[in-house]
Amino acid sequence: MNVIECSGLTKVYGSRKAVNDLSFTIAENKITGLIGRNGAGKTTLLKIIAGYYRKSAGKITVFSKNPFNNIQVAEKLIFVDDRMSFPPALALSEILSSAAAFYPHWNKRIADGLLNYFQLEPKEKHQYLSKGMASTFNMIIGLASRCPLTIYDEPTTGMDAAVRKDFYRALLKDYIEQPRTIILSSHLLNEIEDLLEDVLLLRGGSKELQLPIAELKHYAVGLSGREEAFAEFINDVDILHQKQMGNVKYIVVRNNFSESLQKRIGMSGVEMTPVATDDVCVYLTAGNKGGIDDVFHRSE
């Protein structure tokens, strides 16, 4: 069953299309990573899913319903980001017990345990927390609420590396205990790739690709060698990225070489290396094949 179905989804701000003709589906009980650069439309998309924003065009259903202002959708999802706001009169422990009233699957054991583990003072007020602490607290709510659809928008903002690691581990453990649909947006894929099953990559408000993480690992391949050595192989492939280092050239291409071709490449002295998923995403969403280096080469 698909939790989210969306086709031709568009959100317009003035003349800018934050989300542009986007079509995808997200299946039940999967952890999907929503990856994209700043301004790729991740947050806008997530807020449309959460029913906060109204779509401008296209179709979107969440649990088979239009999510905007819909109580039946709102009941089944929680949206966690660093701008979650809570009344200033409530202490952290009071916020947790209030949240418990809203979510039927609320897990008090996890909530209290995590609060204690991350050394958050129950009597502390949310607005006095540091950015990282606030993110940690919001994450606790996201985990403990055990909503059928849990959305984390850049959940690790401000967290230090150790807390981020703990968070990912907690997320995974909790997911195994109680599987549910989770969307995790981030611009850093490498930290979360072990967690994800699917990746949805956005670029400029449109879908660049949506793949299982396993396939993404083999999506592209890096070739390095002297330029004339691999000229013959790259006539009809997409070059995702290229870089010149002295007389050695490094290019990243879509990995759709046949086995025989791969063998020929190996023999021609061109080195073939896997490309990290993170880098693939960066190359796919870059505005320019040469990356930042191009800017400096030109100015020289």
Place this chain on the structure above:
Amino acid sequence: MSFIEVNEWKAAKKQFFYKLTAYKGFFISLFIAQFVALVFSYGGGMHTSISVDLVSLTVSFYSGDMLFGFTLIWAFIVAAKLTSENYRNNDFSFVSTRISSNLSNIALIATLSFVGSVTSLMAGVLLRVIVYFTTDIGMIYGKNYLLSPPELLTGIYAAFLYLALVCAAGYLIGAVVQMHKVLIVLVPAVLFGLVSYELTKFGTIRWVEYFTSEGSLLMFTLKVISAVLIFFAGALVLSNRLEVRR
């Protein structure tokens, strides 16, 4: 109201109890405002003096008007505050729709109005008791001193309706102001203009007098209830299409 789903009522109920604890500061601000009004009423009672050949009669008037006035202003501020972005966003951290958010706000407003009406009348009684113990009893004029229980109940009932009316107006004005930044300046300016127009042209504000000059409790109830329904419906329609900019 069939356009409100059962689940929406349920969510509104949860939100209402959440708001009761989350916004408990409202009650405290009410009490402090009433305390300030009490001090002003006691210290700054109105005095009139009449001097006729060899007799000088000074009457010090006390009344609960300031208490009720402060409570009305408090109600307006609190209701308008509920429509502000921060307060709306607080709702959307948990399960909420625009409708459930508004419904729970209305329930909260009704509760605040009720507490405001009971306490403002009781604070009026407190003022009487304070005056009783701090004034030479021989000087107290008995006529309006004792508030009979029926009077007290009428007062609480009428005060509740007034507070609900002012809250609903504040809530609607707040919702209108939230539509666009320009309205934050525009709406108060228009209101001020209307008030001064009414005052200079008619010497009174007719749409205030519409309620204050109604001598029948039943008619007053009907007038207030219909106005409150219109105000809340307006606020609901305005906010229902609003996106949550969290």
Place this chain on the structure above:
Amino acid sequence: MVSLFFLPIVALIIFAIVFLTKKITSKGFRYFFLGYTAVLCLAVAVHYAIPEKNFNSDLKRLTYSESEVDLNAMDEFYDALYEGRIADVEGVYVKSQWSLEVEENLLQVVSRDSEGIPSTIVAERKETNDGVIEVTHYTTKRVVEGFDFTEQIQPYEMELADGVLKILPPEEYRMRIVAFQTDFEISQFQEGDGRELFDDMDFPSYGFGEEVIYMKIPQHLQVETAPGVYLDILGEEE
């Protein structure tokens, strides 16, 4: 209009109070809430425990029917006075009387320093020259806002020496009362208007009462008055 001027200031104060209390803790809230409601409940209990009879009966106000005689006396007062029959009017009382002997032929009537005398002073020449001035202070009931002050007002003092009659008005009688206005939201639905304390007043004005210092003087006594003191002699008005 005055309240309209204060409205923004009060609104600002209350806004600040609302702002400052939004972070109150649950504990602080409990103390505040319980404390305030306890005080209010106590106040209501005490209020209803105060017996009505505790209020001073001196502060009873006259009604119109009770004052009918006095109002008639008021109407008739000056006619009767100048017709020399003031003593016969019902509702006119003798506050005090003096009998003073004057040896001189010239009487100067003065007051304290340069003060005037609030009362009308009227003199009637007697048939004889017995050297005695008979002074009577007549008054109707003195009512202000329905309160009867006839008894409370102190009498005048008269001093006669060396042909100078000093008429000394008493100190002003001061009374302060404390009164409550019925709350607006209650009085709106009441028959009368509990707002104006003396709204039930059907007297012609906020107060009434007339008085006169009436002198019977020896027939040939000459009378002079100090500036600010006015004295009419019956039958000799200009």
